[in-house]
Amino acid sequence: MFNYIVRRVLATIPVMAIVALFVFSLLYIAPGDPAAVIAGDQATPDDVERIRASLGLDRPFLVRFGEWVFRILQGDMGVSIFTNLPVTTMIQQRIEPTLSLMVLTVILAVSVAIPLGVIAAWKQGTLIDRAVMGMAVLGFSVPVFVVGYLLAYIFALELDWLPVQGYTALSEGLWPWLENLILPAVALGGVYIALIARITRATMLEVLSQDYIRTARAKGAGQGSILFLHALKNAAVPIVTVIGIGIALLIGGAVVTESVFAIPGLGRLTVDAILRRDYPVIQGVVLLFSFVYVLVNLGIDLVYTLFDPRIRY
Amino acid sequence: MDRRTFLKAGAGAVALSGLAAPAYSQGANARTLRFVPQANLANFDPIWGTQYVVRNAAVLVWDTLYGFDSNLQPQRQMVESEEVSGDGLTWSFRLRPGLKFHDGSAVTSKDVVASITRWMARDSMGLMVKALMQEFVAVDDRNFRLVLSKPYPKLLVALGKNSTPMAFIMPERLAKTDPFQQVSEYIGSGPMRFVRNEWVPGAKAVFERFADYQPRQEASNWLAGGKRMLVDRVEWIIMPDPATASAALQNGEVDWWENPITDLIPQLRRNRNVRADIADPLGNIGAFRMNYLTPPFNNVKARQAVMAALSQEDYMAALVGGDQQMWKPLPSFFTPGTPLYTEEGGEILKGPRNLDLAKRLLAESGYAGTPVPCIVAQDQPITKAMGDVTADLLKRIGFNVDFVATDWGTVGQRRAMKNPLGQGGWSMFHTWHAGADAINPAVYIAIRANGERAWFGWPDVPSVETEVTNWFEAKNLDEEKAAIRRLNKAAMENVVYAPTGFFLQYQAWRANVTGVGKGPIPFFWGVGKS
Numbered sequence: 001m002f003n004y005i006v007r008r009v010l011a012t013i014p015v016m017a018i019v020a021l022f023v024f025s026l027l028y029i030a031p032g033d034p035a036a037v038i039a040g041d042q043a044t045p046d047d048v049e050r051i052r053a054s055l056g057l058d059r060p061f062l063v064r065f066g067e068w069v070f071r072i073l074q075g076d077m078g079v080s081i082f083t084n085l086p087v088t089t090m091i092q093q094r095i096e097p098t099l100s101l102m103v104l105t106v107i108l109a110v111s112v113a114i115p116l117g118v119i120a121a122w123k124q125g126t127l128i129d130r131a132v133m134g135m136a137v138l139g140f141s142v143p144v145f146v147v148g149y150l151l152a153y154i155f156a157l158e159l160d161w162l163p164v165q166g167y168t169a170l171s172e173g174l175w176p177w178l179e180n181l182i183l184p185a186v187a188l189g190g191v192y193i194a195l196i197a198r199i200t201r202a203t204m205l206e207v208l209s210q211d212y213i214r215t216a217r218a219k220g221a222g223q224g225s226i227l228f229l230h231a232l233k234n235a236a237v238p239i240v241t242v243i244g245i246g247i248a249l250l251i252g253g254a255v256v257t258e259s260v261f262a263i264p265g266l267g268r269l270t271v272d273a274i275l276r277r278d279y280p281v282i283q284g285v286v287l288l289f290s291f292v293y294v295l296v297n298l299g300i301d302l303v304y305t306l307f308d309p310r311i312r313y
Numbered sequence: 314m315d316r317r318t319f320l321k322a323g324a325g326a327v328a329l330s331g332l333a334a335p336a337y338s339q340g341a342n343a344r345t346l347r348f349v350p351q352a353n354l355a356n357f358d359p360i361w362g363t364q365y366v367v368r369n370a371a372v373l374v375w376d377t378l379y380g381f382d383s384n385l386q387p388q389r390q391m392v393e394s395e396e397v398s399g400d401g402l403t404w405s406f407r408l409r410p411g412l413k414f415h416d417g418s419a420v421t422s423k424d425v426v427a428s429i430t431r432w433m434a435r436d437s438m439g440l441m442v443k444a445l446m447q448e449f450v451a452v453d454d455r456n457f458r459l460v461l462s463k464p465y466p467k468l469l470v471a472l473g474k475n476s477t478p479m480a481f482i483m484p485e486r487l488a489k490t491d492p493f494q495q496v497s498e499y500i501g502s503g504p505m506r507f508v509r510n511e512w513v514p515g516a517k518a519v520f521e522r523f524a525d526y527q528p529r530q531e532a533s534n535w536l537a538g539g540k541r542m543l544v545d546r547v548e549w550i551i552m553p554d555p556a557t558a559s560a561a562l563q564n565g566e567v568d569w570w571e572n573p574i575t576d577l578i579p580q581l582r583r584n585r586n587v588r589a590d591i592a593d594p595l596g597n598i599g600a601f602r603m604n605y606l607t608p609p610f611n612n613v614k615a616r617q618a619v620m621a622a623l624s625q626e627d628y629m630a631a632l633v634g635g636d637q638q639m640w641k642p643l644p645s646f647f648t649p650g651t652p653l654y655t656e657e658g659g660e661i662l663k664g665p666r667n668l669d670l671a672k673r674l675l676a677e678s679g680y681a682g683t684p685v686p687c688i689v690a691q692d693q694p695i696t697k698a699m700g701d702v703t704a705d706l707l708k709r710i711g712f713n714v715d716f717v718a719t720d721w722g723t724v725g726q727r728r729a730m731k732n733p734l735g736q737g738g739w740s741m742f743h744t745w746h747a748g749a750d751a752i753n754p755a756v757y758i759a760i761r762a763n764g765e766r767a768w769f770g771w772p773d774v775p776s777v778e779t780e781v782t783n784w785f786e787a788k789n790l791d792e793e794k795a796a797i798r799r800l801n802k803a804a805m806e807n808v809v810y811a812p813t814g815f816f817l818q819y820q821a822w823r824a825n826v827t828g829v830g831k832g833p834i835p836f837f838w839g840v841g842k843s
Contacts, residue, residue, distance in 0.1 A: 036725025038356065040363035040477055044758065045729050045769065047435065047493075051361075054493040082355040082362075083514040084495045093513050152560050164560040165552065262552045262561070264516030271553075272353055272515045275692065277722050 001305075004313035008301070012294045019290040020072065023283050024065050032277040033057075034081045055081055068283065077287075078280035080273075087284035090269060097167040098265035100177065101257065102250050104185040109192040110243065116193070117200025117239075118227050121208060132197060139194030144253050148187040148260035155183060165262035184261045188253045192246050199242045203235035210234075236307040244300035251289055343842045344545040346826070348835070349558045349570040353551045354518045357507065358495045360435050363477035365747065369571075369834050372536065373520050373547065374415075375481035375501035378406070378425065379473025380536030383832065385651065385752055387473030388537035390529065391420070391482060391502070393455075401464030408455045413525045414484050415506040422451030427488035429472075432480045434492040438471035438755050439480070441785075467755055467785060475536055475749055475833055476756035504528065504540045504838060505547060518549040533838050535830075543828065543841035562587055562821055568842060569822040571835050574694065575633050581821050592820035593833045595648050595748030599628055599699055599813035600759065602770035606731055607738050609685065609712070614678035616808035620661045622671035622710050628813035631698040643815040646760050646804050648748035653794060658802030662812070671710045684715040685740040688727055692720045696743040699813055703743065715740075728769040742769070748815070749833035753793075754781045754800070762809050770810065776803040 035052035036043075043051075052058050071078055077087035120132040156164040162183055168176040207213065208231055216230050255267035266285055273281035304311045352366040359371035379387040389395075393409045412420035426449055433439035433446075448460035459468075472480045482488075487496045499507040505520035512518050528539035550567055552558040559577045561567045563584045572592065573581060581587045603610035603619070610616050629640035641649055644659025685707060689700025700716070707714045717739075719727075724742055732738040751757050761781065764773035780800035787793040822829050828839040 031719070031726055032722035033726030033729070034722075036729060037364075037722055038362045040365070040367075043363055044437075044766070046766075048725075048729055050493045054491070080514070084356065084497070085514065090514065093516075149556055152557070156564055157560055160564070164564050164566055165557050166550070166561075166566065259553050260557060262516075262550070262554070262557050264513050268515055268553070272355070275720060275722055276355060278355075 001302075001313055005298070005302070008298050012291070012298075015294055016287065016291060020069065020283070020287060021065075023286045024068060025061075027277075027279050027282060028061050028064075030277075034277040034279070037276050038082065068280075072287075077284040080281050081278050082276055087280050090281060091266065091284060091288060094264060094266045094269045096169060097263050098254055098258070098267060100167075100170065100181055101184055101188065101254060101263060101265060102247075104178075104181050105189045105192060105250060106243070106247075108185050109189045109196055109246075112189070113193040113196035114200050114232070114239065117197040118204055118232060120197065120201040121204035122223075122227055124205060129201075133201070136194040136197050139190040139197075142190065144187055144191065144256045145260050147190050148184070148257060151183045151187055152261070167263045167265070180261075180263070184257045184263060187260070188250065188257045191249060191253060195242055195246055195249070196239065200235065200239050203238045204231055207231045207235045233307060237304055237311075240300055240303050240307065244296050247296045248293060251293075345548060346544045346546070346569065346837065346840060346842060347548045347550055347567040348837075349552050349561070349567050350549050350835075351572045353515050353553075354512075354549060355514050356495065357499050357512075357518075359481055360431055360478050360492055361495045363435070365477065368475075368477045368479060370507075370518060370520075370549065371479070371481055371501075372503065372834055373505040373837060374499060374503045374507050375483060376412075376503045377473060377480055377482065377536065378429075379469050380538075381473050381475045382534040382537040387469040388531075388534075390473070390537060391425075395469075401466070402461050404459040404461075404468060405452075406457050406459075408457075409527065409529075410455070411527045412502055413527075414502045415500050415523055416484070417525075418484065419454070420482065420502050421454045421485075422457035423454075424485045424488065425457055425482055426451050427485040428482045429480055431483075431488045431490065431492045432478060435478050436471070436480070437758055438467065438474070441465065442468065442471060465785075466788070470753075470755060473536070474756050476747075502526070504542050516551050518551075520547040520549075521545065528838075533836070535832050535836060536834070540838035542838055544837075547837055562823065565823060567823075568826050569820070569829065569835070569840075571820055573819050573821045575636060575639065575819065578636075578819055578821075586824050587821055588824055588826075588829075589819050589821040590829075591831060592818050592835075593748065594650070594817070594831055595752075595833055596815055596817040597695075597748055598643060598646075598648070598746045598751050598815055599632065599695065599743075600745055600810050601699065601703055601741055601743045601813065602728075602759075602768070602810040603741050603808065604739055604770050605764075605772050607734050607740060608683060609675075609678055609680045610740055612678040612680075613807055614674045615680055616811075617661070618671040618674035618678065618710055619706070620805075620808055620811060621667050621674060622706060623662065623811060623813070624666045624706075625662065625812075625814035627702050627706075628699055629816055631702050632695060632814075632816050638817075640814055640816040643812050644805075646751065646757075646801055646809070646812060647753075647797065648751045649815055651748075651752045652790065653753055653797045655794070655798045655801045657798040658805035661805060668709060675711055680712070682713050683734065685712045686715045686717050686734060686738070687741045688717040688719060688724055688739050689743055690721040690724045691718050695745050696721070696724075699743045702813075703741070731771070747833055753797075754784050760800070760804060760809060762804065762807070772807070772809045774803060774807040774809060777807070777809060 035048050039048045039051050079086055080090060116132050120129045123129050152164050155162045162179050167180050170177040213231060216226050255271055258265045258267040270285045350366055354366055354370050356362045359367050376391050378390060378392045380390040382388050391408055391412060392406050394407045396405045414420060433443040442465060445461040445463050445465055447462050451457045484500055487498055490496045499509060504523055504526045506523045508519040508521055522542045522545045528541050531538040533539050555574045555577060558570050562570050578589050581589050603616050605611055625642050633639040644656045644662040647654045687703060690696040704714050704716050727739055728742045730737045746759055754760055758768050761767045762772040762774035762777035764771055777800055780796045783796035784793055787796055825843045827841045830836050
C-alpha cells in the first residue's frame with residue numbers, strides 16, 4: 001500500500017507538468033491583453049505598449065515559460081500582474097471560503113443524497129421513488145445560479161433568516177461562518193445531490209437483486225440492516241467514485257456560486273483573473289485545482305479498500 | 314457568596330455582556346460605510362493603472378494640489394497660494410501648512426515635484442506641460458516653482474482635473490517609481506488611509522479615517538473644499554453580480570451601491586429603506602469607433618453612411634430601456650450642460666434617419682462587400698447592447714457584418730492592432746466615455762485626430778487638431794467656445810467617432826445614509842450614517 005501511494009504521488013509530477021505546459025500554452029495563444037486592461041480606456045496605444053514591455057509580456061514564449069517553470073520548481077507561483085501580490089498570498093486569502101463551501105456541500109449532499117437513493121431503490125416503482133428521481137432530474141436541470149437567486153430571495157430577502165452574500169471566517173464563530181454558507185451550499189449541492197442519489201439508487205437496485213440479500217432476508221435480517229449494512233456497503237464503490245468525480249463538478253459550480261453569493265473564494269479569483277488576463281494567477285489556480293483533483297482521485301482509490309477487501313494495491 | 318447570589322451575579326454579568334456587545338457593534342456599524350463599487354479594485358497605483366475604479370479609491374487616499382468643483386473649475390486643495398509671473402512663464406506655489414502623509418512624515422515640495430514628474434509621464438496634459446517645462450524645483454519644504462518656455466493657461470486644470478490619471482501627491486520615495494511600474498506602498502495624505510492587510514483583491518478593500526488629515530475650511534464641493542469624513546471606516550465590497558448587490562442593499566448588508574443597473578431600479582424604489590437617484594449629471598457618451606486604417610472606413614463616405622442612418626434613440630432604448638429621463642440625443646461630441654457644449658455640425662445626427670442616403674454614400678465609397686469585423690465585448694452590458702444595435706444598422710445599410718462577440722479583455726488587445734483585415738485587423742469597436750472626460754480636448758483623448766498618435770481607430774483629421782491647438786491657446790471662454798464649435802463641426806464631417814447618445818446612470822443607497830452627492834466620482838466626505 002505504501003509503495004502504491006508513493007508511486008501515485010510520484011505519478012502526479014508528470015501529470016502536473018503536462019497541465020502546466022497546457023495551461024501556459026493555452027493562455028499564450030488566447031486573445032486578450034492585461035496591459036490594455038491596466039492602462040484603462042484613456043490610455044494611448046504607446047502607453048499600453050510600454051506597460052506590456054514593463055510586464056515582460058513582449059518576450060518570446062519559451063523565455064517566459066522557462067522562467068515560470070523555474071520559479072514553480074522553487075515553490076514560487078509568481079506575482080499577480082495587477083495586484084502586485086504573490087499568487088500564493090492571493091490563494092491563501094481565498095482558499096478558506098472555497099474549502100468551507102465545498103466541504104459543507106459534500107457533507108450536505110452525501111447526507112441527503114445517499115438516504116434518498118437508498119429509499120428510492122427500496123421503494124422502487126412507488127410514488128416515493130418517482131418523487132426522488134423527479135427531484136434528481138430537477139437538481140440536474142436547474143442551473144446553480146437560478147437556485148441561488150431563488151434561495152436568496154426567499155430566505156434572505158423575504159424571510160430575513162440568512163444573509164444574502166459574503167463570507168465570515170470560521171475563526172469568528174461557528175454560526176457566523178455557517179449562516180453565510182447555508183444558502184450557497186444548498187444551491188451548489190443541488191446537482192451533486194441529484195448525481196449521488198441517482199447512482200446510489202441504480203447501484204442499490206443491482207445489489208438488492210443479489211442472492212446474498214435474499215439470504216439475509218431469509219434468515220430474518222431487518223429491513224434497515226439489509227439496506228444499510230448488507231447492501232449499501234457493497235454498493236459503495238461506484239458511489240464513492242461518483243462522489244470523487246463530483247468534486248470536479250463542485251469546482252466548476254463554486255465559480256458560479258461564489259459569484260452569486262459574493263463569496264471571496266478561489267472560483268471568483270479564477271474568473272476575475274481570466275477576465276483581466278492575470279496570467280500568473282490563472283496558472284497558479286489551475287495548477288492548484290489540478291493538484292487537488294489528482295489528490296482526490298488518489299484518496300478515492302484508497303477508500304475503495306475500506307469497502308471492498310478484494311481490492312489491494 | 315451563597316449559591317443564589319452567585320447565580321444572580323452570573324446572570325447579571327451575562328446580561329451585561331450581552332447588552333454591551335450589541336451596543337458596541339451598533340456604534341461601530343454606524344461608523345462604517347459599506348460601499349459596492351462599479352468594479353473590482355484589482356490594483357491601487359492611480360498613475361500606473363488608470364481605470365476609473367482605481368481613481369475613485371485613490372481620491373480617498375491621495376490628495377491633489379488642486380481639485381475640480383462642480384462647476385468644473387480647479388480650486389486650491391493642498392496648495393495654499395500660487396503666483397504666476399506677468400509673462401505667464403513662472404509659476405510659484407506654496408503648500409498648506411501641517412500636511413502629513415499616512416506614515417506620519419510631512420508633505421514637502423520634494424514630494425510634490427517627484428509626484429508631478431511621475432504623473433506628467435502618463436497624462437496627456439502632463440506631457441504637454443513636460444514639453445514646455447524648463448525648470449521644476451522645490452524651493453524649500455513648502456514652496457516649489459515651475460518655469461515654462463511658453464505660457465500654458467490650462468496648468469491648474471491639468472493639476473486639478475478629475476479625469477485619469479489625476480495628479481496625486483505621493484511621498485518622494487514612491488513617486489520616484491518608474492511610471493510604467495507599480496508603486497510598492499499605498500501611502501498618501503488624503504482623508505483616509507488604505508488598510509493594506511485587509512485588502513482582498515476581488516472581494517474587499519478597506520479605508521480608515523486618517524486622524525491627522527487637515528481639511529480645508531471651505532465647504533466640500535466635489536474634489537474641492539474640506540474633505541471631512543463622517544465615518545471612521547469605509548469598506549468596499551466587490552459584488553460582480555447586480556442581483557446580489559441589489560438584494561444585499563435591500564437587506565441592509567451594504568449601504569451604498571455605485572452603479573445599479575436600470576432594470577433593477579423599480580424594484581429598489583419599492584423598498585422604503587432604499588433611495589435611488591442619478592449618480593452623475595455629467596453622465597456618459599455612448600460611442601463606436603471606426604478604423605481609419607482599413608477599408609471600408611478609411612473612406613469618409615463609408616463613415617458618413619453610418620452616421621446618416623444611425624438612430625441614437627435605438628441605441629439609448631437598448632441601454633436604458635423606456636426611461637426617457639435617462640438619456641438625451643447628442644448631436645455633439647461634448648457633454649451636454651457643460652460650458653463648451655455645441656451642436657455645430659451635428660445636423661447629420663438630427664431628424665429622421667435617412668437609410669437611402671446612407672446606401673448612396675456607401676455605394677459612392679466604393680464598398681465591395683468585404684466583411685466588416687465589428688468587435689463587441691459581451692461582458693459589458695453597455696457595449697453588448699450597443700453592439701447588437703450596430704450590427705442591425707450596418708446590415709440595413711448594406712455592410713457585410715462580421716460580428717465578433719468577445720470579452721472586454723480581448724477588445725482591449727484587438728483594438729490596438731493596426732493589421733489589415735483578415736490578419737487580426739478590425740473595422741469597429743464599441744465603448745463609452747464618462748461625461749466628465751468629454752468636457753474639453755485636454756481631458757478627452759477620444760476626440761483627438763492626430764493619426765498614428767490618436768486613440769484606437771487612429772483618426773487623422775488635421776482640421777480637428779488645428780482647433781485643439783486653438784483651444785489650448787485661447788485667452789478667454791469666448792475664444793475657447795469658438796474653437797470647440799469649429800472642432801465639433803470638423804469632427805462630425807469627418808466622423809472622428811460615432812456618438813450613440815448621452816445617457817445617465819443611477820446610484821442607490823440605504824435611507825439611513827446621508828450626504829450622498831452627485832458627481833463623476835463617489836465622494837465619501839460628508840457622507841454619514843444614522
